[in-house]
Amino acid sequence: MEVAVRADIVVIGAGIIGAACARELAGAECSVTVLDRAAAASATTAHGEGNILVSDKAPGPELDLARASVRLWPQAVAELGEELGPRLPDIEWDRKGGLVVATTAAGAAGLGAFAREQRQTGVDAQPVDLGDVPGLEPNLSRDITAAVRYPEDAQVQPVAAAEALLASARTRGARVRQATAVLGPIRDRSGALRGVHTTAGPWHTPVVLNAAGPWAGRVARLLGAPVPVRPRRGMVLVTARVPPWTVRHKVYDADYVATVADTGGESEETTASGALTSSVVESTAAGPLLVGSSRRHVGFDDRLRVDVLARIAAKAVRLFPGLADVPVIRAYGGFRPGVPDHLPIIGPDERVPGLWHATGHEGAGIGLSVATARLIRQMILEEPPVVDPRPFRPLRPGLAAATSTGAGDTDRPTSSSASP
Known part of the structure; x- marks a missing residue:
């Protein structure tokens, strides 16, 4: 018999964005469960270079987020060392410039x-x-x-960094379930999202955070709110x-x-x-x-x-x-x-109460992860934000045409790794 599991927040995706968000939210005493269809940090995160850059970003919202991350990364590295001690994998933090x-x-x-x-x-x-x-x-x-x-430019080993963030999230009480795919939404009578059905059974939660990287478009469609990723x-x-x-x-x-x-x-x-x-x-x-x-x-x-x-x-x-x-x-x-306008999608989805997104970072996800996570935590807990969140909202004008036409991740996969 399936056993329903409850959490304050379910994070879909155990790459570095999901890992960073789980750590921030668990640190705020939220009950967090991270679900990933495969192994943690085995997809986009495992195929990156680990860049933490301001040098490639023009003035605007993404640069603001990058500058916030550049300030937060050294703090995160120090905290990970204190929390994990000898269990901390060498994340190869290097502010090489x-x-x-x-x-x-x-x-x-x-x-x-x-x-x-x-x-x-x-x-x-x-x-x-x-x-x-x-x-x-x-x-x-x-x-x-x-x-x-x-x-200010720096570098980390991306898989090691994601593993360290997840380990920190676990020490703060988060649960991580690998090989657990999301199958569909659980809704209440008003249509609000109240959890997800998965291959491991139902997970009930008032907040679902879509951090599925390149597969976030598929997850979003599955949950009833397409985004053009x-x-x-x-x-x-x-x-x-x-x-x-x-x-x-x-x-x-x-x-x-x-x-x-x-x-x-x-x-x-x-x-x-x-x-x-x-x-x-x-x-x-x-x-x-x-x-x-x-x-x-x-x-x-x-x-x-x-x-x-x-x-x-x-x-x-x-x-x-x-x-x-x-x-x-x-x-x-x-x-x-x-994403068509080259800005991440971060924040609540107005179409489906209970659904949040943290995706669309393209090749900058490693660098932007810690500031994205801080922003997600601050918005969910209604704290003052580290940067203005409005440019990253899912239904912003720059994405209106693509969202209304259902554009996004419609490409067919060539391997099983592309399933949500």
């Missing part, structure tokens, strides 16, 4: 203007004289035309281990910023040559370099495309010529939760 470079005259002008706008909002964006660049990155190409350093495919190369001084910062070409903000990328019908690529190179604590990146709309097609990987590699060698002799040992790809 970012170095954004241009390789053309037009790129230099654009980078300079972008950095000036960021500085007006308080971002520490430091122009670097070209003569000083070799002191920061000795192996970087001498053909660059401009450089800006961002000391689509998977956006990205791929990364991993090199053999290199000396730690090979690449000292997260280094990327200024065209990465335009690629992040682009609404394009190829459809399922076009060829892989339509993928948006840019050069991003960074070190890891273990020694290999991570080399990216690409962005493509291809549904849940999880195939690696050799021609796209070749373009990623070629662009990286333009920045670091010495990489031409460094072996690539593997490549991986992942799905990111994309």
Whole structure:
């Protein structure tokens, strides 16, 4: 016989967004249950680079959220160490800083203007004289035309960070149920959401938080309130281990910023040559370099495309010529939760009382996770918010057309991992 379980809040998704939200809510003495259809942190979180960035965000709501996260991450790292002690996995926290470079005259002008706008909002964006660049990155190409350093940029190992956040949530009383898929809503007579049916039985709760990443569109439709979240495919190369001084910062070409903000990328019908690529190179604590990146709309097609990987590699060698002799040992790809206006969806859904969303962060979810979680907690408990939540609301004007037409995650999966 099925046994109904009760919780104050059910979080759907045990990636880093769900983990961070569970920790915040459990810390506020809420009874929290996290449900994931597979293993925790095994999907989008496991296929990220661990970036915590302000350098790639233009002034606006997302940058405000990123700056809040940059302030909160060191606090979270310290608290995790105190709470978990020797049980804390090495999350490889590294405030290495970012170095954004241009390789053309037009790129230099654009980078300079972008950095000036960021500085007006308080971002520490430091122009670097070209003569000083070799002191920061000795192996970087001498053909660059401009450089800006961002000391606030940082990095973590994303799976370890998510596991640490979940472990902290458990110490605060949260429960985590893996291999538990959501099947449908439980409603009261008024239509308000009062829980979810799952493969492990019913879970009764007044608050359901949809933190299902690229699958959040499917979960939202299942619960009666579609949101336009689509998977956006990205791929990364991993090199053999290199000396730690090979690449000292997260280094990327200024065209990465335009690629992040682009609404394009190829459809399922076009060829892989339509993928948006840019050069991003960074070190890891273990020694290999991570080399990216690409962005493509291809549904849940999880195939690696050799021609796209070749373009990623070629662009990286333009920045670091010495990489031409460094072996690539593997490549991986992942799905990111994309939204048409490039802002996360955070907050209550007015159409279905009891349903909340924390999704749509695309490739910035690792960095934005702790501020997203703080904002969710503050809104649910009616506390003063860390940033203005209105730009992130599910029914904002920028999403109205896509939401009304049911646009979003309608792409068919190519593997079982795409089920909600």
